[in-house]
Amino acid sequence: MPIHDFTSQRLYLDTPLSPGATVACTPEQANYLRNVLRMGDGDALLVFNGRDGEWKAALAQRGKRNLDLEIGEQMRPQEGGPDIDYLFAPLKRSRLDYMVQKATEMGVARLHPVITRHTQAERVNTERMRANAIEAAEQCGILRIPEVAEPMKLERVLEGWDASRRLIFCDEAAEVKSPVEALRALLPPHSRGEVGEGGTAEQQSSGFPPPLTPPRKGEGNCDSPLAVLIGPEGGFAREEREMLIAKPYALRLSLGPRIMRADTAAVAVLALVNSVLGDWH
Amino acid sequence: MPIHDFTSQRLYLDTPLSPGATVACTPEQANYLRNVLRMGDGDALLVFNGRDGEWKAALAQRGKRNLDLEIGEQMRPQEGGPDIDYLFAPLKRSRLDYMVQKATEMGVARLHPVITRHTQAERVNTERMRANAIEAAEQCGILRIPEVAEPMKLERVLEGWDASRRLIFCDEAAEVKSPVEALRALLPPHSRGEVGEGGTAEQQSSGFPPPLTPPRKGEGNCDSPLAVLIGPEGGFAREEREMLIAKPYALRLSLGPRIMRADTAAVAVLALVNSVLGDWH
Numbered sequence: 001m002p003i004h005d006f007t008s009q010r011l012y013l014d015t016p017l018s019p020g021a022t023v024a025c026t027p028e029q030a031n032y033l034r035n036v037l038r039m040g041d042g043d044a045l046l047v048f049n050g051r052d053g054e055w056k057a058a059l060a061q062r063g064k065r066n067l068d069l070e071i072g073e074q075m076r077p078q079e080g081g082p083d084i085d086y087l088f089a090p091l092k093r094s095r096l097d098y099m100v101q102k103a104t105e106m107g108v109a110r111l112h113p114v115i116t117r118h119t120q121a122e123r124v125n126t127e128r129m130r131a132n133a134i135e136a137a138e139q140c141g142i143l144r145i146p147e148v149a150e151p152m153k154l155e156r157v158l159e160g161w162d163a164s165r166r167l168i169f170c171d172e173a174a175e176v177k178s179p180v181e182a183l184r185a186l187l188p189p190h191s192r193g194e195v196g197e198g199g200t201a202e203q204q205s206s207g208f209p210p211p212l213t214p215p216r217k218g219e220g221n222c223d224s225p226l227a228v229l230i231g232p233e234g235g236f237a238r239e240e241r242e243m244l245i246a247k248p249y250a251l252r253l254s255l256g257p258r259i260m261r262a263d264t265a266a267v268a269v270l271a272l273v274n275s276v277l278g279d280w281h
Numbered sequence: 282m283p284i285h286d287f288t289s290q291r292l293y294l295d296t297p298l299s300p301g302a303t304v305a306c307t308p309e310q311a312n313y314l315r316n317v318l319r320m321g322d323g324d325a326l327l328v329f330n331g332r333d334g335e336w337k338a339a340l341a342q343r344g345k346r347n348l349d350l351e352i353g354e355q356m357r358p359q360e361g362g363p364d365i366d367y368l369f370a371p372l373k374r375s376r377l378d379y380m381v382q383k384a385t386e387m388g389v390a391r392l393h394p395v396i397t398r399h400t401q402a403e404r405v406n407t408e409r410m411r412a413n414a415i416e417a418a419e420q421c422g423i424l425r426i427p428e429v430a431e432p433m434k435l436e437r438v439l440e441g442w443d444a445s446r447r448l449i450f451c452d453e454a455a456e457v458k459s460p461v462e463a464l465r466a467l468l469p470p471h472s473r474g475e476v477g478e479g480g481t482a483e484q485q486s487s488g489f490p491p492p493l494t495p496p497r498k499g500e501g502n503c504d505s506p507l508a509v510l511i512g513p514e515g516g517f518a519r520e521e522r523e524m525l526i527a528k529p530y531a532l533r534l535s536l537g538p539r540i541m542r543a544d545t546a547a548v549a550v551l552a553l554v555n556s557v558l559g560d561w562h
Binding site for chain 2: 264
């Protein structure tokens with residue numbers, strides 16, 4: 001029987017992975033591999049668990065009804081990524097799915113639903129969020145699955161905030177200014193080059209909190225912990241905006257003169273943060 | 282009868298708009314206004330046509346079956362936006378809808394489907410693209426509707442290219458380097474500040490084509506024409522990549538170490554281009 005190569009297919013397994021290990025498939029996984037992908041005995045695909053990197057795994061029929069995966073060689077070591085918490089006011093069903101997939105593609109470390117005054121969806125299915133994060137990771141070859149936090153009210157999130165984690169919040173009501181310059185101003189002067197427009201003097205002169213650790217050469221990642229917050233589609237309430245602006249660890253960011261939907265703003269700000277402070281170097 | 286304010290609702294009308302004008306609704310529009318929004322005689326909403334700005338308009342019943350809109354005061358003048366052509370390998374149905382909506386929110390001037398070697402969807406419904414652009418503009422209050430071009434093969438697009446329009450193409454196979462620095466290097470030295478990492482020396486020394494006109498103070502827009510190209514999900518074919526790299530007007534851009542889906546990459550690169558060269562200042 002010919003052995004087929006399915007190594008453009010990736011499957012998430014919630015189990016430790018090591019060379020020579022055997023993993024029993026769940027009935028859903030067995031159905032997917034045999035009936036959707038039409039894989040046969042000996043065919044190989046890629047598997048990962050979010051911790052141990054990416055591995056080649058071959059199907060092995062066990063008896064009539066059971067299917068094993070035999071773990072072969074490691075194809076890629078585990079990858080890290082920027083330490084970005086992604087906080088967001090949850091959206092309704094399909095748009096929340098989409099937003100979770102997009103944030104995963106953008107490499108965030110944690111997904112944290114935050115309930116604000118104008119939030120549309122109060123109930124959040126965190127299991128579904130996790131399934132969407134896994135699906136995006138499988139499709140895009142991302143090896144780190146973002147953690148999913150339980151929904152929490154904005155006030156409570158800020159009460160327990162670790163001030164060493166900068167909070168970048170996007171605000172449609174903010175004056176339109178270069179978001180790149182605003183993000184660069186979080187870095188120490190020697191690593192950001194000359195700051196152009198002069199619009200960031202206040203951030204430069206404010207002594208607290210200290211500038212971020214600059215991205216390391218080669219690795220590119222800014223070591224410092226970051227968080228990005230996207231508010232609800234109705235925008236932040238006035239009290240929420242004032243509460244956020246008052247926090248010394250918070251940076252209020254404009255995303256240009258046009259209104260964007262929340263899932264669009266998510267990708268836009270994460271692209272900017274990854275480019276200036278994250279691992280797009 | 283009470284008059285209700287529906288001015289958070291926007292409706293696109295394909296007709297000239299001026300104060301005091303009367304516009305007859307199509308049956309679809311009349312159905313939407315009366316039965317979906319539940320608007321009554323005298324209620325007002327916002328209308329726009331992509332050319333004449335945004336106007337207040339009041340419903341006026343005419344006979345039993347016809348509905349007019351009476352155009353009142355102008356609420357916002359027509360807005361421009363960056364001169365960005367957005368070129369993309371078309372995706373399948375719902376993901377193409379989504380991509381068109383996202384590009385509209387990001388303020389592109391033109392949507393141009395480009396057929397590449399690995400393009401998934403050969404047939405493109407440009408009417409549907411236009412409807413999605415209008416829907417996004419209605420929802421987000423965008424006053425300029427992007428033009429929709431007919432699909433064209435990549436080779437033909439490049440044959441007819443105006444070399445004064447820089448073509449920024451995203452390539453997963455490009456070395457990971459700061460996209461912000463790469464885009465800043467398109468600007469003349471005095472308007473970009475000190476370029477940090479030194480990774481852009483080749484672009485700085487290459488004399489052709491000349492640097493872009495810098496964004497104007499206040500307005501913020503880079504006057505120079507730009508284009509952004511997102512390839513198919515399978516990536517560019519080798520010959521296509523070589524053809525693009527050889528063009529003096531082309532800039533090959535990396536969007537970081539992770540693979541993204543094409544609609545995600547679209548928002549990411551347009552956020553970066555708007556921030557460095559467009560109107561996010």
